[in-house]
Amino acid sequence: MRRRRTVTQATTPAPLTRRAQRESGTTAPRPRPTARGVLSEVLLWVAALAGLICIVLVVLAFTAHITLIMFRTGSMSPTIPAGSVAVVQQIPAAQVHVGDVVTVDRPGQLPVTHRVRVVEDGASPAQRLITLRGDANAQDDPAPYPVSTVRIVRFAIP
Incomplete structure (x- = not known):
């Protein structure tokens, strides 16, 4: 009969967890x-x-119909200097009041952003005629703008 020889393998201990390493003080300092x-x-x-x-x-x-616009001119200075970025929100023209700063889209031209000076009823119940003027301008814009929606300036970042 043959004898079986028992072979034992050397075992290495399982690596310590981070917590065990911390508690035993065997952790290497972090670089x-x-x-x-x-x-x-x-x-x-x-x-x-x-x-x-x-x-x-x-x-x-x-x-919420909120967008950003950039001011390229100084017509609203010193309130909103050239180079400022403003957060604007589209609203119905019926909600516009004198003193609001609004952006009006003009067909075939760049939009204009000025302060509302006069609000009048328009051709329909939803439409308004608004007269605008830039804070740095001495006179109102040449003609009132017929609008049914405008973008009101919520705040500007110089």
Whole structure:
């Protein structure tokens, strides 16, 4: 009869969990983050935040009719200087009041953003004739604008 030889294998202990390593004091200290690592982490967070802002703006544009416009002229200075970006929301013309700053679309021309000086009834119940003037201008715009909707400036960022 043959004898069986029992072979025992050497076993290594299972690695300690992080908590066990911490408690036993066997953890290696974490290396200090490099300037490049910190910069890449900051840039990643900035990009993520910018992406989130874009998503929010798209949702607002479709659900609340909110968009951004940029002021290229100084006709609304000093209230809204040239180069400012404004958040505007489309509203019915019936909700416009004297003193509001609104953007009016003009067929074949760029939109105009000025302060409302006069609001009059238009040809239909939903339409209004509004007279505008830029804060930096000495006179009202040449003619009233017939509108059924306008974009009201909610706030501007210089």
